[in-house]
Amino acid sequence: MNPVVAAVVLLICSNIFMTFAWYGHLKHLSGSPWLVAALVSWGIALFEYLLQVPANRIGHTALDLSQLKIIQEVITLVVFVPFSILYMRETIRVDFLWAALCLCGAVYFVFRGAGV
Numbered sequence: 001m002n003p004v005v006a007a008v009v010l011l012i013c014s015n016i017f018m019t020f021a022w023y024g025h026l027k028h029l030s031g032s033p034w035l036v037a038a039l040v041s042w043g044i045a046l047f048e049y050l051l052q053v054p055a056n057r058i059g060h061t062a063l064d065l066s067q068l069k070i071i072q073e074v075i076t077l078v079v080f081v082p083f084s085i086l087y088m089r090e091t092i093r094v095d096f097l098w099a100a101l102c103l104c105g106a107v108y109f110v111f112r113g114a115g116v
Helices: 005-030 034-059 065-087 095-112
Strands: none
Touching: 005 034, 005 065, 034 065, 065 095
């Protein structure tokens, strides 16, 4: 499998765990002590790291560090927006569009001239 594709797939999976670890406790553990929320989040984050570390190692064989980081940020937004709207029931805001457009610009500048 192409290392960029493999890295993107692993980063998407990693980001799903990360998003639940960072924000899921706001919905399910809001009445629990913060220490409980932190321990549950750390447990979820372990799975995020088990995917993220290999994703970055694989991705870095074909991408430079800035390209890998920008891909990560794009994936974060792609995972976070549906999570916040569908799972957390947040309202859709035009700011999501502006953030996505800014990331498109970042992708352009980081990848222009790259042979990826």
